[in-house]
Every structure is written in structure tokens, then in C-alpha cells.
Amino acid sequence: MHELSIAEALVGEVAAAAERERAVAVSRVVILLGALSGVDPEALRAAFPVAADGSRAAEAELIIDEVAARVRCRLCGHVWRADDYAAVCGACGGAEVDFIAGRELHIKALELSVEEERQVGDV
Numbered sequence: 001m002h003e004l005s006i007a008e009a010l011v012g013e014v015a016a017a018a019e020r021e022r023a024v025a026v027s028r029v030v031i032l033l034g035a036l037s038g039v040d041p042e043a044l045r046a047a048f049p050v051a052a053d054g055s056r057a058a059e060a061e062l063i064i065d066e067v068a069a070r071v072r073c074r075l076c077g078h079v080w081r082a083d084d085y086a087a088v089c090g091a092c093g094g095a096e097v098d099f100i101a102g103r104e105l106h107i108k109a110l111e112l113s114v115e116e117e118r119q120v121g122d123v
Helices: 003-020 041-052
Strands: 023-034 061-067 069-073 079-082 097-101 105-114
Touching: 003 023, 003 041, 003 105, 023 041, 041 061
Parallel strands: 023 061
Antiparallel strands: 023 105, 069 079, 069 097
């Protein structure tokens, strides 16, 4: 299950961002996950709490925005949704294509809890 190692890397990135922002906790992690990324969304959902245990993201909700695969024909410019890497243009029959979406795997947004800075003399 390579999703556990992906979840661990994700938690590492989240922890680094939380540190930079001086957050005490992470309440929500939103990621973009492409249909052709090779990552099973359900397995990642199951692995995330295991990877986040003991970190600032331990109680975080993981939200996965799934991105459909999209392809553009190099010959005619036609764009369509693809279900796999086998793609032939439906408009011109061309096989020279570029996958323009569907391989994403990155953090889109974080919701952090930041402790307010106290002024000198505050108790």
C-alpha cells in the first residue's frame, strides 16, 4: 500500500506549512488528486489518520478533490475527458496528445489554527 508513504509525505508537507505559519493545529487538508495519479483515494483516506497520528494534523479532516483526466490533441486542439492513458482524438483521429489534467497530487488548501500572539503583560 504505497498510499501510506504518500500520506506520510503529505503530513510532512502539512507539518512544514504549519510550522512556517506558527499553527498549533491543522483542522483541514484539501488536496487535488488526479484520476491518473495512481493513488487510490479511499486507501489514502484510510492511511492519512495513521500517518498524521501524533502530529499537528492528527485531528485534521482530509478532503480529496478528484481531478478528471483531460487530453488535448496536438493536431487539432480538441480537448476531451479521458478514462485512461490510451487516447485517440475523437475529432480528428490523431494520436498525438498531451494529458493536461489528471496526474495531480498536491495540497490545494490548509485550514490552520493559529495561536494569537500575546502582548507583554497579558496573562
